[in-house]
Each structure stands twice: as C-alpha cells, then as structure tokens.
Amino acid sequence: MNIALDMMGGDFAPLEAVKGVFTYLSETSNPAQLLLIGDKSQIEKHLENGAELPSACKIIHASQHIEMEEHPTKALKEKQHSSIALGFQLLASGEADAFISAGNTGAMLVGALLSIKPIEGITRPTIGTYLPREDGNLGLLLDAGINADCKPENLCQFALLGSLFAKHVWNIQIPKVGLLNIGEEEGKGNILAQATYPLLKENKQINFVGNVEGRDIFSDKADIIVCEGFTGNVILKMAEGIHDIIKRRNINDPYFERFEFGQYGGVPVLGVNKPVIVGHGISREDSFKNMIGLAEKIIESDLPGKIRNSFRQENADD
Amino acid sequence: MNIALDMMGGDFAPLEAVKGVFTYLSETSNPAQLLLIGDKSQIEKHLENGAELPSACKIIHASQHIEMEEHPTKALKEKQHSSIALGFQLLASGEADAFISAGNTGAMLVGALLSIKPIEGITRPTIGTYLPREDGNLGLLLDAGINADCKPENLCQFALLGSLFAKHVWNIQIPKVGLLNIGEEEGKGNILAQATYPLLKENKQINFVGNVEGRDIFSDKADIIVCEGFTGNVILKMAEGIHDIIKRRNINDPYFERFEFGQYGGVPVLGVNKPVIVGHGISREDSFKNMIGLAEKIIESDLPGKIRNSFRQENADD
Structure with missing residues (x-):
C-alpha cells in the first residue's frame, strides 16, 4: 500500500507533517509505504537529529507549492511541479493508492476531478x-x-x-x-x-x-x-x-x-475514483497521523469500489 | 398610546403575560394603555390576590385561541374570535397602535400581511x-x-x-x-x-x-x-x-x-404598515415586559413611517 502525502500543505508545513509521519511510523507495526511530496531540503531539515529517512518513506521532490489563497484551476495549470499536482500524478498513474493534503482545498478538489475523475453517475x-x-x-x-x-x-x-x-x-x-x-x-x-x-x-x-x-x-x-x-x-x-x-x-x-x-485529521473527497483526503489548514502532527490512518482504512475497505458498485446499482434502479 | 397584547400566546400563557404586564406597569411612570386580548376568566384568575385590573389595562375577551402548531392561514380564517385575529382587527382599525404576541409566528405574519399589509414597495x-x-x-x-x-x-x-x-x-x-x-x-x-x-x-x-x-x-x-x-x-x-x-x-x-x-422579548415584523412584535414561544414575565417596551419605542420613533419614507426614496432612485 502506497500513500502519497503532501508535505507542504497546511499552516505548519512541513514540520508538523514530518512529525506526523514519524508518529505514524512509531505507532504502526506494518506501516504503509509513504511517498512524501515536497521540497526535499526543507523536509530533510526537519528529520529528527539528522536521522536517516525511515525505509517506509520516500521523498518525491516538488519544486513548486500551491498557496492556500491561490485560484485552484489556475494554480494547478501553472504549477505542474507543485506537491498537489505531483500527488495527483502519482495517484492517477497508480504509483500511489491514496493522496493526502492539508493544502488548498479547492486545488485538491479540482485536481481530483481532473486526474482521477468522478465516479460514473456522480x-x-x-x-x-x-x-x-x-x-x-x-x-x-x-x-x-x-x-x-x-x-x-x-x-x-x-x-x-x-x-x-x-x-x-x-x-x-x-x-x-x-x-x-x-x-x-x-x-x-x-x-x-x-x-x-x-x-x-x-x-x-x-x-x-x-x-x-x-x-x-x-x-x-x-x-x-x-x-x-x-x-x-x-x-x-x-x-x-x-x-x-x-x-x-x-x-x-x-x-x-x-x-x-484540526484534531480529526482530514475529510475524504467522496465520489471520486480513488482515495483523496483533504486536511484542515491548521493540521498538526496528530492530524497528519490520523489522515494516514484514514487513508489506510479507505484503501483497505475499497470505499471507492463500494461507491462504484452502489452507483451502478442506483443507475440500474432508475 | 394603545398597545394590544395577546395574553394567550406562548408556552406559559396567560400567567407569564399577566406577570409581564404588572412588571411593566410597576416600572413605568407613564405607561401606555394596554389592551389585553384573551380569555377573560383565565386572565382575571391570574390577577394578583384578586386585585382589580389597573386603570391602564382593558381586557378584550377572545373566545378562541390559535395553537402553536395550527396552519396559519386556515386558523386565522376559521378562528376570527381568536386573540391573534382580534389583535389585528384592533391594529387595522386604529384602536391599537401596536400588536404583540408570543403565539403562532406564522399566524402573526399572515395576520399582518392580510390586515395591515406590507409597506408599498416591500x-x-x-x-x-x-x-x-x-x-x-x-x-x-x-x-x-x-x-x-x-x-x-x-x-x-x-x-x-x-x-x-x-x-x-x-x-x-x-x-x-x-x-x-x-x-x-x-x-x-x-x-x-x-x-x-x-x-x-x-x-x-x-x-x-x-x-x-x-x-x-x-x-x-x-x-x-x-x-x-x-x-x-x-x-x-x-x-x-x-x-x-x-x-x-x-x-x-x-x-x-x-x-x-426568550429573554429578549420579541422581534418586530419588519416591512408592514404598523408595529407588530412576535415573541418566542418560551416567553416569560420579562419577555412580555420587554416586548411592551419595544412596542413603545417603535411607536415613538414611528419606525413604520420611517420605513415608508425610505422605500419611497428607494423607488424614486430606481
């Protein structure tokens, strides 16, 4: 299971995102593979005591970042090397099974609609x-x-x-x-x-x-x-x-x-083809940890697949 | 100044309405004339120690009562001797300068629209x-x-x-x-x-x-x-x-x-030709007192007249 995490989203990024990742890893016996998307040097700066990156993690360098106030569609178009754009590329290609960000909510929705698309019928x-x-x-x-x-x-x-x-x-x-x-x-x-x-x-x-x-x-x-x-x-x-x-x-x-x-982590974007989770701007360590846990649950339960089945049923009933 | 008060409206009527009237009278040096609309015997039962009705008050007997859950238009049509119907009759005829009720809000609005009408342009x-x-x-x-x-x-x-x-x-x-x-x-x-x-x-x-x-x-x-x-x-x-x-x-x-x-008394129906105040169902003594005070202020400031002028201006500007 591969979970992509935008390290640059939220008011306290990337520090709180890094802390959340370490908490998740320390509390989980069989952790998912985490794809940490963001500015490589900034992420590495926050690794505790210059520790090496845990084997469950891989940094995907993003040279750009979409700010909270930017216009979603415009920003996604112009910043194709942003952490949000890269996250959706990984999700669409199947390299990631879920994508999490506490960044620009509009960009997360637009990115989901454009890359992994709404489930048919929704x-x-x-x-x-x-x-x-x-x-x-x-x-x-x-x-x-x-x-x-x-x-x-x-x-x-x-x-x-x-x-x-x-x-x-x-x-x-x-x-x-x-x-x-x-x-x-x-x-x-x-x-x-x-x-x-x-x-x-x-x-x-x-x-x-x-x-x-x-x-x-x-x-x-x-x-x-x-x-x-x-x-x-x-x-x-x-x-x-x-x-x-x-x-x-x-x-x-x-x-x-x-x-x-902020404590709940994030909420899922419901109705798109793969698991996408959007966090609150004030997300802290625990929020990031909880969002990774929520992504695991959504992947394990195959919620998008369950939704596809139900909406096929829904359309058949009509 | 004559203020009509529905004694039968609200969850604690007529007791709390009677208490509110007495509090108002005891705290006001130059009180308005109050027209107390409701079941005469029920109102009189609550007069303190069988005291006589103060000279500032007059009971207008209403043989019917519109309940909180009744359909407004239907109830007003069928219960023309209800306290709300009588209140609007007094207001429309000019015998009352304001009408207050903590009863059925819908009936208060419909009654206002039918009897004293919306201000022109509203x-x-x-x-x-x-x-x-x-x-x-x-x-x-x-x-x-x-x-x-x-x-x-x-x-x-x-x-x-x-x-x-x-x-x-x-x-x-x-x-x-x-x-x-x-x-x-x-x-x-x-x-x-x-x-x-x-x-x-x-x-x-x-x-x-x-x-x-x-x-x-x-x-x-x-x-x-x-x-x-x-x-x-x-x-x-x-x-x-x-x-x-x-x-x-x-x-x-x-x-x-x-x-x-409940403590604020009531809110005005804004945009109709005369002062109408609607109270919360849970209105108590103080709420009724405050509603009488609000009615005085609206009458004294001639709020409906001020609204008429402004909307004449508004229409002239168009």
Missing part, C-alpha cells in the same frame, strides 16, 4: 465536515462548502456517499441519514429541501430518518446530514467560531474541545 | 433573530425562517429594513450591514450571495461592510446580517442547540446565558 463529488456529537461519536455533514448551489439529486447522492463512508470506514451497519431542514415534518423547508425529502424517502440504498433541524446537528438523530454547501459551510464556520469564543472565555470542557476540527 | 416583510455579540451588544439576523427562499432584491430590502430598525430603535447612527457568505471577498458564495453583493454595495441608503462568514456571526463586524430564511433559521436553532448543550454540561458563563432567546 454529478458532484463532495467534501464534508465532521460533527462532534454529544454522545461522543462523530457525524458527517455533507456538503461543507464545495458545492454552494445544489439540486435535489446532488443531496441524494451526498446521502448515499456519506452512508457508504459511514458503513465501510466507520463500521456503522445502517447509518442514519437526515435532511437538514427548518421544520420537522415532510413538506417543510425551502424549495430544495421540499424537493429532496421525497427522493431521500424513496431511496432504498439509504436509511432516511427525516428532517434534522439546526438544534439537532450535534445530536444522534442522524449519522449523515445532507445540505447544500452554503448552509453547510456556515454551520462549519459557526461551530469553529463558537469554539473560538469558548477558548477566549477560558471555558474548559471536553465536549467543546472536540470543536477543534 | 415584496417580503421579514422577521429576524437577535444575535448576542461578544462585545455585549445585539446584532440582528434577517431573515430567520419566514422567507426560506429569497431573491437578491429581498435580501437588499432586509438590509434596509434592518438598518432602519437599528437606527431608529437601537439608536445606532450608521448601522453596519453584512452579507452572510462562505468567503470574504466579493465574488464568493452561492448564486444568491454572488448576485446580492453588488446590489448591497451600490445601495446608498445602507452602510454595507461586505461578507460575513459563519465564524463572524457573533462578532461586531456587522449590526445587521442578511441571508435567506433557510440558513437564518438553521443558525438560530443551532445557537439554541448550543445553549441547550451548554446548560446540560453545567457550564455557567454570562456570555452563553445570552443565547437564551
């Missing part, structure tokens, strides 16, 4: 955000900002993609899917939610539990919550804002510590 | 929610759920309505208006936000400060934040949900106590 691949639930588990909200405008069909696809992720990676046998809405009953909501409800209800591949309101986002009502990316992004950033306030007010509470989203 | 009157800001002040988010689908023009009207409210009722001379969005720069966002930005920017009657992201909702970036009612309602309920979690976790913090929305 109109809009999606990136979500984890929801720290009161019961100690995580939920997944899809979409978290990549798809600001959506059609009912997109939300239905998010529901199935999220369900397959929860089943195969989180091992939840029958994940509950909720539709974010502004009322409890069917028929409530804006035009999009009203049109999406019946589609979710009749979809036999998911376990639709109905509408989920803003007050239930952190409850166990649903494992997967679907909405368009505008509202999803507002929710994600509002949760981050609440966490900032909690910290500024010196409130120490284990539940709200789980609102620090 | 396509969608709106109901907002207060935002407890970290700096100790309140912001106002419009719309909070009444208008789930909006056009750019609606959001622009919300911006002007909110600005006039902040100026004339909150005495903020030049209120800052922000557009809820998922990025900081112009051009970001969904189709609605992208189309709304330039309209807000060119509107000379408001002080547009640009995009406001989810993490800035409780900051002092803007006094008025505009969005469609779907996202607005999710924000409101998510804030209430956070408050519930804070309480369940026994976190005592004065800032988060301000997330208990």
Whole structure:
C-alpha cells in the first residue's frame, strides 16, 4: 500500500507533517509505504537529529507549492511541479493508492476531478465536515462548502456517499441519514429541501430518518446530514467560531474541545475514483497521523469500489 | 398610546403575560394603555390576590385561541374570535397602535400581511433573530425562517429594513450591514450571495461592510446580517442547540446565558404598515415586559413611517 502525502500543505508545513509521519511510523507495526511530496531540503531539515529517512518513506521532490489563497484551476495549470499536482500524478498513474493534503482545498478538489475523475453517475463529488456529537461519536455533514448551489439529486447522492463512508470506514451497519431542514415534518423547508425529502424517502440504498433541524446537528438523530454547501459551510464556520469564543472565555470542557476540527485529521473527497483526503489548514502532527490512518482504512475497505458498485446499482434502479 | 397584547400566546400563557404586564406597569411612570386580548376568566384568575385590573389595562375577551402548531392561514380564517385575529382587527382599525404576541409566528405574519399589509414597495416583510455579540451588544439576523427562499432584491430590502430598525430603535447612527457568505471577498458564495453583493454595495441608503462568514456571526463586524430564511433559521436553532448543550454540561458563563432567546422579548415584523412584535414561544414575565417596551419605542420613533419614507426614496432612485 502506497500513500502519497503532501508535505507542504497546511499552516505548519512541513514540520508538523514530518512529525506526523514519524508518529505514524512509531505507532504502526506494518506501516504503509509513504511517498512524501515536497521540497526535499526543507523536509530533510526537519528529520529528527539528522536521522536517516525511515525505509517506509520516500521523498518525491516538488519544486513548486500551491498557496492556500491561490485560484485552484489556475494554480494547478501553472504549477505542474507543485506537491498537489505531483500527488495527483502519482495517484492517477497508480504509483500511489491514496493522496493526502492539508493544502488548498479547492486545488485538491479540482485536481481530483481532473486526474482521477468522478465516479460514473456522480454529478458532484463532495467534501464534508465532521460533527462532534454529544454522545461522543462523530457525524458527517455533507456538503461543507464545495458545492454552494445544489439540486435535489446532488443531496441524494451526498446521502448515499456519506452512508457508504459511514458503513465501510466507520463500521456503522445502517447509518442514519437526515435532511437538514427548518421544520420537522415532510413538506417543510425551502424549495430544495421540499424537493429532496421525497427522493431521500424513496431511496432504498439509504436509511432516511427525516428532517434534522439546526438544534439537532450535534445530536444522534442522524449519522449523515445532507445540505447544500452554503448552509453547510456556515454551520462549519459557526461551530469553529463558537469554539473560538469558548477558548477566549477560558471555558474548559471536553465536549467543546472536540470543536477543534484540526484534531480529526482530514475529510475524504467522496465520489471520486480513488482515495483523496483533504486536511484542515491548521493540521498538526496528530492530524497528519490520523489522515494516514484514514487513508489506510479507505484503501483497505475499497470505499471507492463500494461507491462504484452502489452507483451502478442506483443507475440500474432508475 | 394603545398597545394590544395577546395574553394567550406562548408556552406559559396567560400567567407569564399577566406577570409581564404588572412588571411593566410597576416600572413605568407613564405607561401606555394596554389592551389585553384573551380569555377573560383565565386572565382575571391570574390577577394578583384578586386585585382589580389597573386603570391602564382593558381586557378584550377572545373566545378562541390559535395553537402553536395550527396552519396559519386556515386558523386565522376559521378562528376570527381568536386573540391573534382580534389583535389585528384592533391594529387595522386604529384602536391599537401596536400588536404583540408570543403565539403562532406564522399566524402573526399572515395576520399582518392580510390586515395591515406590507409597506408599498416591500415584496417580503421579514422577521429576524437577535444575535448576542461578544462585545455585549445585539446584532440582528434577517431573515430567520419566514422567507426560506429569497431573491437578491429581498435580501437588499432586509438590509434596509434592518438598518432602519437599528437606527431608529437601537439608536445606532450608521448601522453596519453584512452579507452572510462562505468567503470574504466579493465574488464568493452561492448564486444568491454572488448576485446580492453588488446590489448591497451600490445601495446608498445602507452602510454595507461586505461578507460575513459563519465564524463572524457573533462578532461586531456587522449590526445587521442578511441571508435567506433557510440558513437564518438553521443558525438560530443551532445557537439554541448550543445553549441547550451548554446548560446540560453545567457550564455557567454570562456570555452563553445570552443565547437564551426568550429573554429578549420579541422581534418586530419588519416591512408592514404598523408595529407588530412576535415573541418566542418560551416567553416569560420579562419577555412580555420587554416586548411592551419595544412596542413603545417603535411607536415613538414611528419606525413604520420611517420605513415608508425610505422605500419611497428607494423607488424614486430606481
């Protein structure tokens, strides 16, 4: 198993990425082969005490780097020697089985769409955000900002993609899917939610539990919550804002510590042909370690293959 | 000044409404004349120690009551002797200068639209929610759920309505208006936000400060934040949900106590011809007192008149 890791992505790169790699290796008995993509001299500078590179690692030198604020398509086109561009080349060629980056999210999505392509039948691949639930588990909200405008069909696809992720990676046998809405009953909501409800209800591949309101986002009502990316992004950033306030007010509470989203590592790009994981800009050592672990799980469970099968089924049902 | 108050609205009616009236009267040197609409015997039962009704109050008996869950239009049509229907009759006839209820929000909106009508030029009157800001002040988010689908023009009207409210009722001379969005720069966002930005920017009657992201909702970036009612309602309920979690976790913090929305009394229906205030279902004594105070301020400042003037100006500019 070969996992490509962008060493230059995130606010604390490459130091925290290097630390994450070493933590991963020290905690794993049978580690994956890691392809560390980035500026060779910068990466080597951070090797502990001038230690040699562990045998499970190989540095792939990247002479360019895509910054967080750059325009995704333009940057990918102009910086073909950037760590993100190289990562997708490795993934597309089969030299890597997964690609991880905490860099420019837009570039990660565009790179995935252009290189490994969406899975057949999926109109809009999606990136979500984890929801720290009161019961100690995580939920997944899809979409978290990549798809600001959506059609009912997109939300239905998010529901199935999220369900397959929860089943195969989180091992939840029958994940509950909720539709974010502004009322409890069917028929409530804006035009999009009203049109999406019946589609979710009749979809036999998911376990639709109905509408989920803003007050239930952190409850166990649903494992997967679907909405368009505008509202999803507002929710994600509002949760981050609440966490900032909690910290500024010196409130120490284990539940709200789980609102620090960097700790989860990264979220998968769901709906593309190979495993791609996007990390938070504030990713630290543990985030990188967790992202490598998530990549392993997605590769082992063959989530992209499971998704391809389900969407073939979905299209056959139509 | 005559203020009509629905004594039957809210989860703790009529007891808390009666208590609110007495608190208002005891704290006000020159009180308004209060028209208490509701079941006469129920109201009288709650008068303290069988005290007589204060001279500033008059009970208007209502033999019917619209429940929280009833369909607004249907209920108003069928229950013409309900406290909400009677309130709007008093308001429309001029016997009352303002009408307050903590009852069925939908019925309050429909009643306002049918009886006192939207102000000329306003396509969608709106109901907002207060935002407890970290700096100790309140912001106002419009719309909070009444208008789930909006056009750019609606959001622009919300911006002007909110600005006039902040100026004339909150005495903020030049209120800052922000557009809820998922990025900081112009051009970001969904189709609605992208189309709304330039309209807000060119509107000379408001002080547009640009995009406001989810993490800035409780900051002092803007006094008025505009969005469609779907996202607005999710924000409101998510804030209430956070408050519930804070309480369940026994976190005592004065800032988060301000997330208990009942304390603010009610929010105005902005864009209709006379003062109408809608209270939270969980309204208590103080909420009712505060709503009467808000009604006084709106009447004294002639907010509806100010709105009419501004929208005449707006239409002349077009």
